[in-house]
Amino acid sequence: xxxxxxxxxxTNDSAYVLLEWLVADGAPVRGDDVVASVETxxxxxxxxxxxxxxxxxxxxxxxxxxxxxxxxxxxxxxxxVAAGSGEALPSTAPLxxxxxxxxxxxxxxxxxxxxxxxxxxxxxxxxxxxxxxxAPPPAPPATxxxxxxxxxxxxxxxxSPLPTALSPAVTPPGETPxxxxxxxxVAPSIVPAPATSAAVASPxxxxxxxxxxxxxxxRLSGNQRAVGRTVSLSHRTIPAAYTAxxxxxxxxxxxxxxxxxxxRKLVGLPDLLIAAVARLHxxxxxxxxxxxxxxxxxxxxxxxxxxxxxxGTGLYVPVIRDAxxxxxxxxxxxxAGFRRLAQRGGFRQEHLDGGNIVVTLHHDRDIVxxxxxxxxxxxCALALTSxxxxxxxxxxxxxxxxxxxxVNGRDAVLFLQALKEGLEAASFEGL
Amino acid sequence: xxxxxxxxxxxxxxxNLNRALHGLLEDDPSVYVLGEDLLDPYGGAFKITKGLSxxxxxxxxxxxxxxxxxxxxxxxxxxxxxxxxxxxxxADFAALAFDQIxxxxxxxxxxxxxxxxxxxxxxxxxxxxxxYGPTHSQSPQKHFIxxxxxxxxxxxxxxxxxxxxxxxLALGEPCLLFEDKVLYTRRMYEVDELFTWELVGDVAVVRxxxxxxxxxxxxxxxxxxxxxxxxxxxxxxxxxxxxxxxxHDLTGVLMVPxxxxxxxxxxxxxxLGRAPLVCVAEDGSAGGTWGDHVAAxxxxxxxxxxxxxxxxxxxxxxxxxxxxxxxxxxxVQDSTIRRAVxxxxxx
Numbered sequence: 001x002x003x004x005x006x007x008x009x010x011t012n013d014s015a016y017v018l019l020e021w022l023v024a025d026g027a028p029v030r031g032d033d034v035v036a037s038v039e040t041x042x043x044x045x046x047x048x049x050x051x052x053x054x055x056x057x058x059x060x061x062x063x064x065x066x067x068x069x070x071x072x073x074x075x076x077x078x079x080x081v082a083a084g085s086g087e088a089l090p091s092t093a094p095l096x097x098x099x100x101x102x103x104x105x106x107x108x109x110x111x112x113x114x115x116x117x118x119x120x121x122x123x124x125x126x127x128x129x130x131x132x133x134x135a136p137p138p139a140p141p142a143t144x145x146x147x148x149x150x151x152x153x154x155x156x157x158x159x160s161p162l163p164t165a166l167s168p169a170v171t172p173p174g175e176t177p178x179x180x181x182x183x184x185x186v187a188p189s190i191v192p193a194p195a196t197s198a199a200v201a202s203p204x205x206x207x208x209x210x211x212x213x214x215x216x217x218x219r220l221s222g223n224q225r226a227v228g229r230t231v232s233l234s235h236r237t238i239p240a241a242y243t244a245x246x247x248x249x250x251x252x253x254x255x256x257x258x259x260x261x262x263x264r265k266l267v268g269l270p271d272l273l274i275a276a277v278a279r280l281h282x283x284x285x286x287x288x289x290x291x292x293x294x295x296x297x298x299x300x301x302x303x304x305x306x307x308x309x310x311x312g313t314g315l316y317v318p319v320i321r322d323a324x325x326x327x328x329x330x331x332x333x334x335x336a337g338f339r340r341l342a343q344r345g346g347f348r349q350e351h352l353d354g355g356n357i358v359v360t361l362h363h364d365r366d367i368v369x370x371x372x373x374x375x376x377x378x379x380c381a382l383a384l385t386s387x388x389x390x391x392x393x394x395x396x397x398x399x400x401x402x403x404x405x406x407v408n409g410r411d412a413v414l415f416l417q418a419l420k421e422g423l424e425a426a427s428f429e430g431l
Numbered sequence: 432x433x434x435x436x437x438x439x440x441x442x443x444x445x446x447n448l449n450r451a452l453h454g455l456l457e458d459d460p461s462v463y464v465l466g467e468d469l470l471d472p473y474g475g476a477f478k479i480t481k482g483l484s485x486x487x488x489x490x491x492x493x494x495x496x497x498x499x500x501x502x503x504x505x506x507x508x509x510x511x512x513x514x515x516x517x518x519x520x521x522a523d524f525a526a527l528a529f530d531q532i533x534x535x536x537x538x539x540x541x542x543x544x545x546x547x548x549x550x551x552x553x554x555x556x557x558x559x560x561x562x563y564g565p566t567h568s569q570s571p572q573k574h575f576i577x578x579x580x581x582x583x584x585x586x587x588x589x590x591x592x593x594x595x596x597x598x599x600l601a602l603g604e605p606c607l608l609f610e611d612k613v614l615y616t617r618r619m620y621e622v623d624e625l626f627t628w629e630l631v632g633d634v635a636v637v638r639x640x641x642x643x644x645x646x647x648x649x650x651x652x653x654x655x656x657x658x659x660x661x662x663x664x665x666x667x668x669x670x671x672x673x674x675x676x677x678x679h680d681l682t683g684v685l686m687v688p689x690x691x692x693x694x695x696x697x698x699x700x701x702x703l704g705r706a707p708l709v710c711v712a713e714d715g716s717a718g719g720t721w722g723d724h725v726a727a728x729x730x731x732x733x734x735x736x737x738x739x740x741x742x743x744x745x746x747x748x749x750x751x752x753x754x755x756x757x758x759x760x761x762x763v764q765d766s767t768i769r770r771a772v773x774x775x776x777x778x
Contacts, residue, residue, distance in 0.1 A: 014616075015616065017443075041477075041478070041615060041616045064618075097676060097678070097679070097680040098678045098680070099679065099680040100680060118642070120624070120640060120641075120642075121625055121639070121676060123680050123682070125652055311756065
């Protein structure tokens with residue numbers, strides 16, 4: 001069975017009109033048949049079936065549809081489809097405001113009584129009225145039944161909400177906590193999980209526990225909690241060291257400018273750095289390795305270079321795979337694609353998995369040094385700062401943080417010198 | 432007082448305006464439409480004038496690229512007994528016609544010793560949220576406030592465009608009609624299922640649908656705030672109202688006037704005077720705004736009854752960036768309005 005989805009036809013519209021069905025519901029279609037017309041704010045476009053089979057409408061003619069929405073199914077068997085089966089009867093249950101829900105929970109009011117209220121939205125005042133009416137509140141929770149003092153309920157709430165808020169077990173739906181944890185080696189089991197994660201289920205219960213007066217509790221985003229877990233794990237488990245080198249990037253930035261003109265695609269120092277790092281994989285395999293135990297390391301066949309991107313929507317580390325086989329143009333293209341995804345939040349796990357070294361970018365003006373964390377499961381992380389004038393030349397600082405169990409200071413210096421040589425030679429002609 | 436609702440139809444706002452222009456030209460042979468690139472098959476940058484030139488050749492005039500000349504010619508046409516509707520391609524370019532609007536059209540109504548009618552509508556597709564950048568995304572309403580003899584209107588999903596056009600032309604004075612571009616593809620007369628709306632004179636009043644009787648007798652339990660916004664901000668205001676209700680149990684009323692200047696809120700003063708908070712939200716950049724003007728008016732007329740200063744929401748004091756994520760930071764979002772109401776009620 002296949003689906004026909006509405007493509008993005010016009011970037012300015014968030015909705016189109018399904019103008020008409022050109023093939024009737026339940027009729028057979030061929031792959032190249034035009035089945036429907038869709039109107040955007042500018043044009044009418046025709047949609048093609050794309051598959052052979054029986055067309056089943058999911059959306060009536062005249063309805064609004066959004067880009068990506070399935071409007072029809074194509075089945076191989078003519079199945080009887082009840083008319084309008086896609087549209088469930090509108091639920092009669094009212095919406096409940098968050099404060100009202102909190103009061104319902106607090107008072108232990110029977111949800112059935114709330115659902116029976118003749119309103120579209122149940123508000124706190126409705127719940128208060130409901131609670132005041134004669135009907136016996138069914139089976140209030142035990143602690144509420146005592147109704148002696150607020151203190152009686154305290155043992156039921158977590159002693160301090162702050163540590164539990166960082167618990168890896170709590171992930172609000174719709175967020176993707178593993179986004180910043182690139183290597184598969186970082187299993188959640190490594191992180192000691194606080195036992196009382198279930199207690200976080202009601203954030204409304206926070207006020208009377210452990211927060212000093214004049215301060216308030218701010219819940220961290222799922223992404224930030226994932227960052228926190230990775231950083232903590234890195235600092236706890238990796239004996240990191242750091243070395244930085246000054247690189248004359250005059251030729252490299254000029255080369256990037258030329259490439260930008262020639263390829264009609266934005267090429268920058270980061271793209272050149274990624275390429276240069278990838279080319280060192282042969283000579284410095286341990287810089288790309290994963291420590292397995294005290295005695296052994298897994299050395300990868302190819303450099304898969306992760307790049308940090310943070311456009312304010314969260315920190316992501318997408319990976320440029322087999323970077324040694326890729327030209328600058330291809331790397332620049334992939335990186336541009338990642339930036340677009342970072343902006344719109346469209347990363348999939350496959351973009352983020354499997355990096356074996358990481359390049360972090362700090363292009364803001366006048367940043368002179370940044371110490372990146374080494375991701376658990378990796379050996380090295382590089383940081384590139386913004387180019388700055390130094391007398392006649394333009395320099396940037398490239399820092400290398402490394403797991404001292406795999407890489408020694410001398411290796412780090414050799415690695416950085418090789419990198420410097422590669423960038424200063426600016427032999428990007430063939431790329 | 433007219434009752435609106437879902438039964439009133441589901442045309443898109445842009446279609447409603449296009450039909451309004453068709454109807455206007457059909458019913459009144461003295462009406463002319465002028466603008467750049469509005470001949471078929473192109474039909475104008477936003478297709479609002481689609482089909483007009485085919486049906487009414489000779490009365491739909493495509494013009495050179497000169498906003499000053501277009502508005503000047505249209506004003507002359509209106510002075511000479513015709514009625515003129517001008518399409519400025521983007522509201523930003525209305526600035527190029529400022530001299531004609533301020534010094535010619537506005538003054539011609541009254542400076543000849545007796546009143547001279549000048550039925551002229553200047554349509555201005557305005558607003559951002561489309562990535563068109565600093566020179567094609569502004570909401571320049573504030574620059575035209577307070578000009579003697581000039582009225583400002585704004586398109587809204589609640590006001591039938593034909594009725595608005597008729598009203599403007601009947602004024603016999605030059606009028607600007609601001610049309611937020613994001614409205615063109617939205618449906619007329621539709622609100623979130625939680626809300627209901629009705630017209631009180633010129634102003635669309637949207638409020639929580641309690642199934643109770645209409646009118647302005649809104650119980651105090653359902654009046655935590657009042658939002659006043661031009662039509663283009665209405666959907667963002669509704670989104671904010673939904674969140675304020677579901678997350679914070681706060682209910683409010685949204686008022687969307689059709690005529691922004693001069694603004695008459697007399698019928699609504701009793702309701703505004705009872706509101707714990709009045710918040711005016713608009714898309715123009717901060718400083719010297721329409722909202723400032725409304726707030727000053729309300730402070731004067733409701734002095735002693737207002738519980739708090741009128742809260743103002745506008746775009747940042749900034750040009751409008753092209754990049755979507757930067758544009759979002761500068762322009763008013765539903766979250767901006769929600770935050771303003773929460774902060775306003777806290778303060």
